[in-house]
Amino acid sequence: MSDTLVITGIIAVYLAVTLWVGLRGGRQSSASVTGYVAGDRQFGLLVMYFVTGATIFSAFAFLGGPGWAYSRGAAAFYILSYAVLGIAPWYALGPRAARVGRRMGFVTQAQLLVGRFPSRELSALVALLSVIAFIPYITLQMRGAGIVIEAVTGGLVPLWAGAAVAYGIVLIYVLVGGVAAVGWTNTLQGIFMLTLAWILGIYLPWSLHGGVEPMFREILAERPELLAVPGLTGGGEPWGWGAYSSAILVSAVGLCMWPHLFMKAFTAKDERTIRRTVVLMPTFTLFLIPVFLIGFAGVMVVEGLDQPDFILPHLILSAELPILLVGLFCAGALSASMSTGDALLHATASVAVEDGIRPYRPLSEGAQRALMRVLVVVSGAVAYLFALDEDQSLVVLLLSSYGIIAQLAPPIVAALYWRRATTAGAVAGLVAGSVVTLSFFLRPELSPWGIHEGVLGLVVHLPVLVGVSLATRPQPAEHAHRFVAAAAGKEEDAPAAR
């Protein structure tokens, strides 16, 4: 019992420090809307690095990753593959988006799209899709926080209460600080996650199996199906190559299209910062290795855990670890959830107001900020309701969101590179892609070879975007040319700032 108290104490201290850092960071950003949404475009490399890393690797990686490795084996490796493949295109896209954003004062993804394809409906559609994709993602993070707290307290604090406390704190600092707070707390939390994952990923296989190779040899002898790609489904059947490959594809395409990541292009101090962040990203991806090792460490030790997402806390608590380490781990896992959750909540509200409401109704700066804060609370509440009901695995929740978010890639790429793309083409493609994705999401049994619905959506999206663009009148050459030139950084052609 005293152990529980110590762990709870460590978590309480951790939460307090997070809150303090968050509030402190928040004071430094200005009171304008740009300040709230884009952090005054002042993030340097260190903060950018951890913001991006902590945002990408969330409760999904920290709890879902081991959960998948434990229950579905090699299926989890898809995460390892898409993480780098997904960030690499950002090396080219990010600086382009940043240049246009800086030049024309964009703070959201939809503003960039509408800057090229003037259409309020496009803006509203992007906002709607983003919010639809964000909710399960936030739900995932909340469940993650709840899982950690429930496991640690031995069920004393149930999932719903744990999630409520952790996200109460996230709400406070998001409401007070905006994105600057998000940046500083993510720096703290990112450092936490990296260190602990490696410590545990090496310690657990050694203490439970006498090393990494002996552990895998044991698994190979007893459960060889876990070590061959594409691994197993959640139900323990062999997973298909179609599903595995398309999971990689849809996640790689969608990764940098997440509005909370995309908007980082507008918060970056300069373009080199963005490029450096991309270059360093694979070092974050390597952190999945210890995460998977932790999951595999549980295979021969823990029999048939009901909810595989609990495997990490389960192992930590049953292994004889120093109590301080257990406490710090719990803080680390919580931080993984919270650092992504805060960025998501913030982005959901920003996108809903900036792109969903403002194109239709002009708002004063003060009203906008107030509305954003209301929406932070509302979206948090909606996600929280889903977190209570949902019994899907964390990875499955995220993979579903990716199908929708991947549909934002074609119009973004077209806006930045393809002069011949038209507004009608962009809208038609987005509508067609989203409808197909949602249809197959609702009727997954119709999908050939188990291919992810998002990939099927893209298969329809691309020809529609290209076909309708070519069939409609080209945009005024000057407009399209200037926009693409501004993205390419050719100053003399750039339109004046808005």
Place this chain on the structure above:
Amino acid sequence: MKRLGGRPPLRAVRVGVTLFFVLYLLTVIWPGGILFAGPEPFILGLPFSFFWPTSLVVLGFGALVLLYWAEEADRGHPPSGGPGTSSGAGGFDGPGGSGGPGVSGSPRPVQELPGE
């Protein structure tokens, strides 16, 4: 802007890195992935199916570092420190005094090359 002698042209590096990532993709999805899907042999204690995507992450990092250095060199920034160390964490770093002509002292650190 003049390229530093002895380096492969930026364009070649870009093409090479892009090709690498295409190959990367092809070896992890169907059908290429089938060749790299089995658990054996074990390398560095990891089953091959785990080692393969892991080594690709490391190689991917290398490819991106190479691309970054090539671009920095092409812009006239000395590539010496690498992406992790070439600037202070928070500071707006200029070209460090030894930048190429026309870049040193410029408030804009990035100047896109023609022909991208």
